[in-house]
């Protein structure tokens with residue numbers, strides 16, 4: 159809980175800094191040469207953000223339309239891939255940002271209270287162990303919801319960390335056969351970009 | 359029980375006559391959409407038949423607008439292939455140990471049948487038809503290649519400048535291989551991996567199944583799985599092929615070859631059952647599963663504490679699937695000549711493994727898993743039909759997982775993992791059929807209910823992985839959509855869903871059975887491939 163509060167605080171700060179930077183730079187943009195200065199802006203912005211140890215990441219949230227939609231967010235960066243994954247998944251579990259996309263129709267993939275227990279890597283496979291309060295099983299659901307839940311997490315990890323090709327999901331330290339009775343989670347999962355909504 | 363070993367030999371004349379009739383029938387069927395070729399012979403000559411570098415014979419040839427044609431008789435004689443001529447002098451049958459190939463004048467096709475005339479009749483279209491001349495049949499290079507390359511691994515080349523027809527036999531390939539064996543869900547599964555796609559034929563006899571390589575050799579040694587399988591007593595490997603020795607109560611299905619990144623052959627071995635339990639009318643149908651849809655496995659999704667989706671009004675997926683499955687069983691058995699087995703009949707938890715085992719043990723010809731969907735938010739609605747995705751067959755990935763996860767302290771059962779991997783592979787043989795059935799199901803559901811077409815989809819659904827038959831998972835509507843939940847609670851609405859599913863099964867059954875029609879030999883459906891000669 160406290161971790162999430164810190165995270166939100168960091169995120170908001172980062173966004174604020176970014177917005178201020180962009181706004182101040184945009185004023186300097188001369189009409190007619192749009193693209194160049196904006197690139198510079200981005201660089202300046204990154205420099206600012208690096209000072210805060212934040213890095214952009216795409217979080218793939220389930221949407222009401224039955225797709226996954228990416229939300230670009232700034233999350234704490236880390237040299238170690240496993241730590242980076244923890245940060246990104248914690249941001250995902252915290253749910254979509256209301257400030258950026260009001261009434262976005264996006265959902266947190268798992269119920270409140272689910273946290274990251276541990277992440278470890280074996281070559282190019284990441285093992286992500288999720289933990290539920292009081293050891294509750296993964297939430298029951300239909301297959302579409304289960305697919306969106308699982309690939310929300312899988313895509314968010316694999317599409318943000320090119321060092322990792324596959325993800326094994328664990329739940330309270332065990333590898334479940336399925337989350338909700340449909341999708342096989344006994345094997346490493348690859349990203350599924352077909353589930354990502356194309357239009358904004 | 360099976361045909362006697364010498365029946366093939368002793369009935370030659372009658373069989374030959376049947377084959378000729380089969381060929382004539384095939385010819386007349388094809389004649390409608392193929393204009394008979396009027397052969398214009400531009401020139402004739404005599405070519406040297408070169409076999410492995412030496413001149414073996416002279417062969418008459420004719421040059422026609424469709425390319426050269428060569429006298430069949432001398433070529434067959436040099437290569438040691440027997441040619442039998444039909445009673446009318448038209449049909450020519452090339453006799454190989456494992457097949458007969460029938461060709462004839464003005465027929466731009468060749469017909470391949472089993473030596474006893476039973477089983478599938480394969481018609482291969484050809485670019486040019488043979489021509490009948492005084493000395494016999496003149497055939498195209500294509501026909502020689504198609505007929506003789508497959509069977510004997512010969513390759514032909516025509517050199518018009520030197521008037522030479524060269525026949526070469528490539529060196530024997532040495533294939534590496536590995537064998538694994540698992541027993542799960544009441545079925546033993548033998549998987550043989552090959553370094554290259556093998557040419558082979560299968561000889562099935564009571565108590566054994568032989569896979570004999572044609573023109574290839576296996577590189578030994580090959581590790582053989584340890585004994586202890588309840589259905590496969592022994593696997594013997596020799597350079598010429600493999601032999602499975604089966605337990606008394608075991609029957610093997612025809613091996614199937616899966617090509618892809620890895621070439622694998624999979625053989626399913628079932629427990630032979632008492633005739634009273636046989637799904638079809640014939641208690642003799644033991645050796646090979648006869649084509650057709652006779653037994654259908656219905657799988658009501660979820661059960662017990664595992665509720666599946668729960669609608670806002672409180673409908674539980676697990677209870678609704680059971681209701682629909684019961685109604686569907688009733689309608690299927692009332693309206694079609696089928697038997698239905700249920701993977702559960704009460705609201706209890708049943709593992710995916712048990713569901714697969716029940717379906718396999720009953721040798722179901724079709725597997726339908728029934729579900730109701732849910733999604734995030736209330737909007738999603740409509741039906742979806744799934745079949746298994748290929749991703750689920752990614753063997754290496756799963757192997758890595760099994761090892762790494764154990765190393766990392768996760769709780770998995772490596773034996774179980776290996777078994778699942780092999781089972782996924784076996785299910786992948788049925789994907790094409792599963793997709794065909796899924797299309798029919800989706801079509802009928804959309805038609806009946808005007809449901810929005812969310813289409814046919816693929817996913818690595820666990821309950822489909824162990825099914826040894828075409829298998830689909832049907833999502834009949836979204837319980838998370840309040841309007842749809844209300845409809846799904848209505849028996850009349852569910853009856854419409856059931857009707858649509860019955861129609862889909864009926865159409866699939868008709869399709870499968872129309873395609874698998876065998877020649878109308880009186881006992882054609884008795885014991886499968888029939889090649890019952892003792893290989894040793």
Ligand SMILES: [Zn+2]
Nearest residue numbers: 659666729730
């Ligand atoms: Zn379900």
